[in-house]
Amino acid sequence: MSKTFLSWSSGKDAGFALLKLLQEGIRPDLLLTTVNADYQRVSMHGLRVELLEQQARSIGIELLKIPLSKNVSMESYNRIMRKTLSQLKDEGFTTGYFGDIFLEDLKQYRKEQMNKAGMKAEFPVWGYDTRTMALEILDYELEPVVITVNAKYFDNTYVGRNFDRRFLCDLPSDVDWCGENGEFHTFLHNAPFFKFPVSFSLGEKTYREYKPCSKEDSRNFGNKSRSKAWDTGFWYVDLLPG
Numbered sequence: 001m002s003k004t005f006l007s008w009s010s011g012k013d014a015g016f017a018l019l020k021l022l023q024e025g026i027r028p029d030l031l032l033t034t035v036n037a038d039y040q041r042v043s044m045h046g047l048r049v050e051l052l053e054q055q056a057r058s059i060g061i062e063l064l065k066i067p068l069s070k071n072v073s074m075e076s077y078n079r080i081m082r083k084t085l086s087q088l089k090d091e092g093f094t095t096g097y098f099g100d101i102f103l104e105d106l107k108q109y110r111k112e113q114m115n116k117a118g119m120k121a122e123f124p125v126w127g128y129d130t131r132t133m134a135l136e137i138l139d140y141e142l143e144p145v146v147i148t149v150n151a152k153y154f155d156n157t158y159v160g161r162n163f164d165r166r167f168l169c170d171l172p173s174d175v176d177w178c179g180e181n182g183e184f185h186t187f188l189h190n191a192p193f194f195k196f197p198v199s200f201s202l203g204e205k206t207y208r209e210y211k212p213c214s215k216e217d218s219r220n221f222g223n224k225s226r227s228k229a230w231d232t233g234f235w236y237v238d239l240l241p242g
Contacts, residue, residue, distance in 0.1 A: 002094035005030040007110075008063070009099065010042050010052050012144035012163060013125065013178060015188040016137050017099035018059070020124045022193055028097060030062050030088075037067035045148055045185045046236045051198060054241070055187075058194040078113070085117035095120045101128050101180050134168055134177040143197070144186035151207065151233035153183050159237035160202045187239060199242025209233045 006021070008014050008031035021028065033052060034043040042052055049065065056063035066084055068077065085096075096114055100107050100123055107123060114121040125133065137144070144163040149156075153175050161167050163186050168177060175183045190197035210232045 001092075003029040003088075003092045004095040004097060005032045005064075005088065005093055006061075006097045007099065008033045008056075009185070010045060010047050010055060010188065011186040012137050012142060012188055013099040013101065013180075015142050015144070015191055016133060016140075017097060017124045019140060019142065019191065019193065021097060024124075028061060030064055030093070031056055031059070032064050032066065032084075032096070034066045034068050036070050038070040043068060045187065047147060047187050047239060048241065050241045051187065051200060051239055054198045055189070055194075058196050058198060060195060081113060082117065085114065085119065089118050093119060095122055097122050097124055099123075099125055101125055101130060101133065101178060103180065130176050130178040130180055134163075138164065141192055142188060143190040144188045145200075145239070146184055147187045147237055147239060148185040149235050150183045151235055154235065156205045156207070156235045158184070159205055159235050200239040201242055203238035203240045205235060205237050207233065207235055 004026070006014065006018055006028040010033065018028070035041065035049055035052070036043055040049045041047055042049070052065075053063060064084075066080065068080065072080075096110075096119060098107075098110050098121060100110070107121075107126065111121045146159055146161045146163055146167065149158045153172050158167075158170075171177065175181075179185065187200075189200060
């Protein structure tokens with residue numbers, strides 16, 4: 001029997017992808033998440049690893065954390081992921097699921113990396129209209145909280161808010177309803193497939209800016225077609241385990 005994994009961000013898109021898989025009778029064998037080894041937080045989202053682990057226990061699927069340095073370059077990232085995928089292939093994994101919606105270059109990148117490892121990439125929510133998806137997330141009673149926002153679009157009052165209809169009504173007109181261009185990120189603390197809600201309280205809000213980690217990354221900063229992906233100022237809220 002072949003095994004499958006789900007690329008798990010801890011947020012609403014990954015949660016919605018898991019919901020769709022479960023509705024089709026597919027239950028992944030593994031949740032795969034990259035974490036900042038220096039700070040013990042989920043990469044990009046800044047979520048404490050303790051909450052990620054509670055989330056996985058509530059879902060009831062094994063969690064594999066991939067540790068990355070805080071200054072990891074794209075070259076190093078690719079090397080670490082190739083090693084991880086090779087190990088999973090040896091353990092019988094054949095398919096990886098990803099919650100991407102419409103970023104074609106990211107989809108192709110994932111397919112290429114999975115193909116090199118001898119595995120298949122599947123995208124259960126690919127092509128979803130993001131407004132429809134945002135409303136379905138709420139209709140299916142998934143409960144995300146906003147934990148990271150791009151300072152280009154938001155001030156710090158948006159972090160810590162529930163991802164709900166009021167939040168959607170307050171979104172700037174140029175922000176995607178699911179934050180697919182990196183405008184915001186969420187933590188899914190409850191869903192119909194959770195055994196228990198993950199308890200937390202809101203901690204300190206912080207602002208951080210990021211710089212490229214290598215010459216290759218630096219060149220991407222100057223690529224206008226990738227400008228949204230390389231916005232560097234973000235607001236975070238620290239979620240404290242309840």
